Amino acid sequence: MTLIRKIIYWLSPRLLAIGFISGQAVFATSSTDIHDCNQATTPKISIHCGKTPSVIFDKNDRLWAVFEQNQFIYLTYSDDFGKSYSPPVTVNSVAEKIYADGENRPKIAVGHNAEIYISWSKKTEGKYTGDIRFSRSVDNGKHFSPVKTINNDKLLTGHRFDSLKVNRDGQIFISWLDKRDKIYAKKSGNNYKGAAIYYTTSKDSGLSFAPDKKIADRSCVCCRIAMTETNDGKMAVLWRHIFNDKKLGDNIRDHAIAFIDDKNSSQIQRATVDNWKINACPHHGPSLTLGPDNNFHMVWFTASTDKKGLYYGAYNAREKTISAQIPLSQQASASHPYILYANKHLVLAWKEFDGKKSHIHYKYQKFNEKNNSFPGNTWISSKSVATSKKESDHPTLVASQNRTWLSWHTRAEGLKLIPLI
């Protein structure tokens, strides 16, 4: 045996052993899910195997779901409340990089004449850059229009974290976080804090959109925007803002609310007062719903000196006042709350992690029609309604004609639709 062979002979088993150990470290996380997403030689396109789904029921209780998978947006539907789904239809005919994480996901809305509207944030060249993209279907989700870019500034900068809604008149509203003003400020030799909130509207079912309008400067740059319709057809927009407080200084990352229609945006108002001073990315946007009491019910995350965790509160737009801000959960693992009023119930859901499993908890209260109010801080139930040992998405709530459902996507189980109320 030559000397070199001797060396190889001596080294091989030892290197193999080391390779095995390091290999285990890398591959120990591969998932085994119930939908065979990892089995096929070609990727299986499915709501369960894709990422970051958003769902909505139409007036016939068909559940429409949009999701991202391998640089495509897909649409699918279910007529049996999530037990089975139709074959996915591709929305964008050309692959493109798409933001698909908990705070930044494709959105879906249904128009008055059963139009399907979809928006998402496309990754463009560079860091934190993107464009807001839109496509629609007018044949019940069979085909989609060519994708168009919604933001009209033609700048290579951040246009991300889109939010999409349709109002009672069928008008489409899209709002997003926009960094064009940072570029303008830089050209003028000025600094610019955070991003801005911009929006646009469409009165012709998505054929055309109005020029972009700014709602406010100084939004936080990495939290989702919450948007819900007001009782006069406007949109209420809630986002994490960067307040500059006279006493506390800059970087107060509480929430602001504004009301928009196709012409104007209202002055912004402070919607939460936690005084969370931080120069960081919370990656934790709020959620918003309008109650029959005409209050805007909100849930959010904060980690200020004296308030840490998830909170619930209500904003009265007429009086511009905020109700008592009530802690939902102060567990450090409690995250990403969602709120929805539907079918006479106000429902809250959020995620917690116990060290081994993620749990979805929820609370609800019933609207008292006689008193025209909710029963204050009296909530029913707060239990784990779903669990997962693997990675999971943020929980969302969605309402059918008679029920409120939890929609939760997990790596192990795919999309779960669970009836709550």
Place this chain on the structure above:
Amino acid sequence: MIELKLSQLARTLKRGNALLLKLLLLISGCLLNTNVNSESTVFNKNSLQQIEQQYKNQPFLMIIWSTDCPPCLAELQLVGEIKKENPKLNLAIISTNGIEEKAELDKILNRSSLTSVPSWAFSSKNSQQLKHSIDPRWYGEMPRSYFYDNQHKRKGYSGQLTRTRVISWMKAVR
């Protein structure tokens, strides 16, 4: 000449156990990124313990960041500068991005002059289990830092670090 060198190598190899130990230390050093190696390695549920072991009886600054956090990038730049000025500063840099984004992560670290700093990336992007393994009381906001003293009592801090904060800590633990 070559044969002479090879025979010398052969004699060295015959020392067997001692060399095997050295080899294992060298390779595990690479895996743990303790040497001059800019490559991010996988962070799993045992990694924090390994980092703490690696800096046993030494103060160190552990930084958690992600690519979708603009203040994180500014902080890495600052920490890179401080490291250049203070080569003995012990650092552990962990990204919550998945290890599959390693190329991008390493590029950012290199650009921030953090080429010889031990760095890790989550085995699974944004893994709640891994965040929990670092600190069950951490809410997930970033950048997040932990200042370890000699006895490894640590203080967590959320938000972008300032030069003053890092330098004050370095003086305090010196």
